[in-house]
Amino acid sequence: MTRTILYLGVAALLAALIAFFSSFYFVNQTEEALVLQFGAPQAVVTEPGLHFKTPLAQNVLFFDKRVLLLDAPTEEVIASDKKRMMVDAFARWRITDPLRFYQSLIDHDTAIMRLTPILSSSVRRVLGSQTFAAMLSGKRAQLMVDIKNAVNQDTAGFGITIVDVRIRHADLPQANSLAIYSRMQKEREREAAEYRAEGDETAQRIRARAAREVTVLTAEATRESEILRGEGDAEKTRILGQAYSQDPEFFAFFRTMQAYQDSLGTGGTTVVLSPSSDFLKYFGKGPGGK
Amino acid sequence: MPWTNSSGGNGTGGPKGPWSRGPAPPGGGGPPDIEEILRRGQDRLRRFLPGPGFGTGTLIVAALIVAVIWLLTGIYFVGASEQGIVLRFGQYVNRTGPGMHYHLPWPIETAYTLDVTHQRQINIGYRTAQDTDDATAQEDMPTEANMLTGDENIIDINFTVGWVIRDAGDYLFNVEDPDATIKAVAESAMREVVGRSAFENILTQDRETIQIEVKALMQKTLDGYGAGVTITNVNMQKADPPGEVIAAYRDVQAARADQERMRNEAEGYANKVIPEARGRAARIVQDAEAYRQQVIAEASGQSRRFLSVLAQYRTAPDITRRRIYLETMSGILGTMNKVIVDDSAKGVVPYFQLPSMLNAPRPPAGATATTNLPADLSQGSGQ
Numbered sequence: 001m002t003r004t005i006l007y008l009g010v011a012a013l014l015a016a017l018i019a020f021f022s023s024f025y026f027v028n029q030t031e032e033a034l035v036l037q038f039g040a041p042q043a044v045v046t047e048p049g050l051h052f053k054t055p056l057a058q059n060v061l062f063f064d065k066r067v068l069l070l071d072a073p074t075e076e077v078i079a080s081d082k083k084r085m086m087v088d089a090f091a092r093w094r095i096t097d098p099l100r101f102y103q104s105l106i107d108h109d110t111a112i113m114r115l116t117p118i119l120s121s122s123v124r125r126v127l128g129s130q131t132f133a134a135m136l137s138g139k140r141a142q143l144m145v146d147i148k149n150a151v152n153q154d155t156a157g158f159g160i161t162i163v164d165v166r167i168r169h170a171d172l173p174q175a176n177s178l179a180i181y182s183r184m185q186k187e188r189e190r191e192a193a194e195y196r197a198e199g200d201e202t203a204q205r206i207r208a209r210a211a212r213e214v215t216v217l218t219a220e221a222t223r224e225s226e227i228l229r230g231e232g233d234a235e236k237t238r239i240l241g242q243a244y245s246q247d248p249e250f251f252a253f254f255r256t257m258q259a260y261q262d263s264l265g266t267g268g269t270t271v272v273l274s275p276s277s278d279f280l281k282y283f284g285k286g287p288g289g290k
Numbered sequence: 291m292p293w294t295n296s297s298g299g300n301g302t303g304g305p306k307g308p309w310s311r312g313p314a315p316p317g318g319g320g321p322p323d324i325e326e327i328l329r330r331g332q333d334r335l336r337r338f339l340p341g342p343g344f345g346t347g348t349l350i351v352a353a354l355i356v357a358v359i360w361l362l363t364g365i366y367f368v369g370a371s372e373q374g375i376v377l378r379f380g381q382y383v384n385r386t387g388p389g390m391h392y393h394l395p396w397p398i399e400t401a402y403t404l405d406v407t408h409q410r411q412i413n414i415g416y417r418t419a420q421d422t423d424d425a426t427a428q429e430d431m432p433t434e435a436n437m438l439t440g441d442e443n444i445i446d447i448n449f450t451v452g453w454v455i456r457d458a459g460d461y462l463f464n465v466e467d468p469d470a471t472i473k474a475v476a477e478s479a480m481r482e483v484v485g486r487s488a489f490e491n492i493l494t495q496d497r498e499t500i501q502i503e504v505k506a507l508m509q510k511t512l513d514g515y516g517a518g519v520t521i522t523n524v525n526m527q528k529a530d531p532p533g534e535v536i537a538a539y540r541d542v543q544a545a546r547a548d549q550e551r552m553r554n555e556a557e558g559y560a561n562k563v564i565p566e567a568r569g570r571a572a573r574i575v576q577d578a579e580a581y582r583q584q585v586i587a588e589a590s591g592q593s594r595r596f597l598s599v600l601a602q603y604r605t606a607p608d609i610t611r612r613r614i615y616l617e618t619m620s621g622i623l624g625t626m627n628k629v630i631v632d633d634s635a636k637g638v639v640p641y642f643q644l645p646s647m648l649n650a651p652r653p654p655a656g657a658t659a660t661t662n663l664p665a666d667l668s669q670g671s672g673q
Contacts, residue, residue: 027379027380027381028377028380028381029377029381029462030380030463031380047381048379048381048382049380050381052379053537060344064466066463066464067465067466067471067516067517068466069470069471090478092465092471133442135438136440136442136485137440137485140482140486141482157357163514164472164514164515166480166511167482168474168478169433169477170542171433171437177444178534180444180534181444184531184538185534185538188535188539188541189538190537190540191635191662192542192545194545195548196552197551199548199551199553200552202552202553202556203552203553203555204556206553206559207560210559210563211563213564214563214566214567217485217570217571218567218571218574220571221571221572221574221575224574224578225574225575226578227578227579228578228582229578229581231582231583232581232583232586233585234584235582235585235586236585236589239586239592239593240589240596243592243600246597247600247603247604250310250603250607250611251596253611253614254596254614257614260618261621261622264626269626270626270627270629270632271627271628271629272629273628273631274631274632275630275632278556279615279616279623280630283630
């Protein structure tokens, strides 16, 4: 009997304890809670800390209220000018209305599954309306805002807000990259050839100028030289003319004698003389020769 | 629950969130689940309920010991570079500085410590040995590093981002996986800034500007998330043409050097030939000047000589003429081959063997006739 009472007491205590422990719950700093009563949403608890609920009748769902990740896979996007690019975008979002979120997207994993295609299609739609060049300009920031607004529009009523959409990568497909590499290479080759040609040009210019200067220097020197030589010759003519004009007849004799000496005096010459010549006058006719 | 998968620790060297400190216990799937904890607590409590065979005294002593130990578990230490965060039933209630602190024991309060002064670094475009288990020193990540520039070229950029936790509470509670978020924001910001800059400028003068812009853009974005971090620096480790075309870029440098070299060679040549030509020109002028002075001097010498002889000649013209004539003739004829033919042999045709005459011995070279010449006719005596 007492044993039965003891068992009953213990059972009652246990039941009370279970009721006690299942009547409170913690809401973490990073969470919000949705209280369901027999499955029907009852209340949203945003305040972190210790909270109470009716045991058994109510249960609690927790939702992260931090800024959450949403990463779209890399996708090929065709810009309005038909250029292709590989775009890897990500979004940051948060749950703003746990009740709506629960009703439309249920939980975090389902939400990611539903939101990823929405993000992808918004990326394609917004970027597809732009030229490729717009991606590579100051317009990029505006495009990211446009995508964010588009996603926000598509997810209206889901109880979430897209905080930010950012394009992580926007690159060209491999084939186009190769084309760019080849263009860059060609440009560099052209540049290198240009530098070399310019170097050649400069060198030739410098050499030609040097050659010109050499020729001019030589020519000017020659001119001056001729002038000087002319002056010398003129002076010589003047001096000698002045002297010789004093007795032209003697000059003729004197100068002829000099010329004989210069032209005949070096030997090797044979002369045929007549004994009656002036020089051999005495040789031919004796001391009395006249 | 979202709470449980915070900061997955993808190994970028950043701090671990409080819910995944250190490596996850084997099979443990990470941080404690609060409801799970509660359930375990209930189990544990049930075990202490009075059962058969225990004395009341023993029970009370045991309960006291357990209570004391329980209370002591609330002591925790915050290191010099750390901040302590205290949560009461999951609610953020207090932030503590370095030193020893006490929090109400679990499950009422929990405390986490977080290193806030330590500067953390993310490498983008490459991985160092500490990022991966691989011991190889550095590995390029082309998909991260290669990006499009504003003028549709591709550039290979490696950069690092340094950051610190500004507010431990914001860092822990506002953003899911803050480390991965920072990295994603860094990549996005760098591409945005590079995407509107020209290739050449990134390689050269715009490096500094780009770092500043990326830092500002990252800070703005992360502040928008309330991430509670401060970006301390963005450093471009490398900004190069991609590997596929780097040889062409190096060749451009070589071509620049070639250009310079060709110019220098040509200038060297010019610097050599022009002074040489100048020297030659000076010599030509000097030669001419020498010639001028020479002929003038010679002429004036000849003129004086003639005038001197003339003055004497005038005193005795006939004698002097004859003397000069004879002296000249003796000088000249002394060295000549001479044939004297009498006028009376007019009828006889003189016959000479010309070759033998021509081969006749000549006077030895050098034995010139000058010694025989009259002094007033010998060459050079006027000089």
